[in-house]
């Protein structure tokens with residue numbers, strides 16, 4: 120059952136791609152899948168998880184708060200109004216890049 124599901128999704132990809140591009144992407148896909156299998160995925164910290172649940176507008180505002188230099192305890196007070204359940208230490212670590220969040224530029 121699992122194998123037939125994979126076959127189906129592969130077929131859909133092949134139908135939508137020109138042949139040369141498809142072949143290249145299939146190789147890339149396999150390599151990336153392999154990397155995913157052997158690379159442990161770190162969970163984002165509480166702040167990262169919370170930000171992942173925000174609407175794009177609120178996420179934008181949260182990023183602004185984080186980069187504004189507002190003291191962490193005050194940022195936490197603000198974020199808690201919108202569902203954040205963590206402590207100031209989480210915010211400090213996130214700001215310093217000491218957490219597991221990977222998708223920040």
Ligand SMILES: [Zn+2]
Pocket residue numbers: 163164165166167212213218219220
């Ligand atoms: Zn984080």
